[in-house]
Amino acid sequence: xxxxxxxxxxxxxxxxxxxxxxxxxxxxxxxxxxxxxxxxxxxxxxxxxxxxxxxxxxxxxxxxxxxxxxxxxxxxxxxxxxx
Numbered sequence: 001x002x003x004x005x006x007x008x009x010x011x012x013x014x015x016x017x018x019x020x021x022x023x024x025x026x027x028x029x030x031x032x033x034x035x036x037x038x039x040x041x042x043x044x045x046x047x048x049x050x051x052x053x054x055x056x057x058x059x060x061x062x063x064x065x066x067x068x069x070x071x072x073x074x075x076x077x078x079x080x081x082x083x
Contacts, residue, residue, distance in 0.1 A: 001027070003059040006066050007048040017052050020069050026058045 005028075008014035014030040022026040032050040054062045 001020050001056045002053040003056045004031075004051040004053050005062045006050060006052040008050055010049045013051050014052060017066055017069070021052070021062055021065060024061075024065050026054055026062050026065070028052050028054045028062065047078065 006017055008017060008030065008072045011032075014032075018028045022036075029052070030050055031053055033048070052062075052066075
């Protein structure tokens with residue numbers, strides 16, 4: 001069974017995370033929320049471009065890799081508005 005481990009804010013970050021996981025021997029899929037006929041509605045409702053899914057047995061390790069990767073590469077994360 002597949003489990004979502006990360007909601008990517010855009011396609012670039014989704015592909016980057018997917019490839020990073022592949023480099024660590026974890027098969028991942030970048031699953032896009034949007035379809036052309038909904039014109040951006042899923043991104044607003046789900047809070048991102050799409051999610052990264054992995055096999056349930058790899059989920060915990062994948063989440064750890066993603067956390068470490070994002071901490072090391074803050075420059076690829078989109079700017080978040082300050083409150």
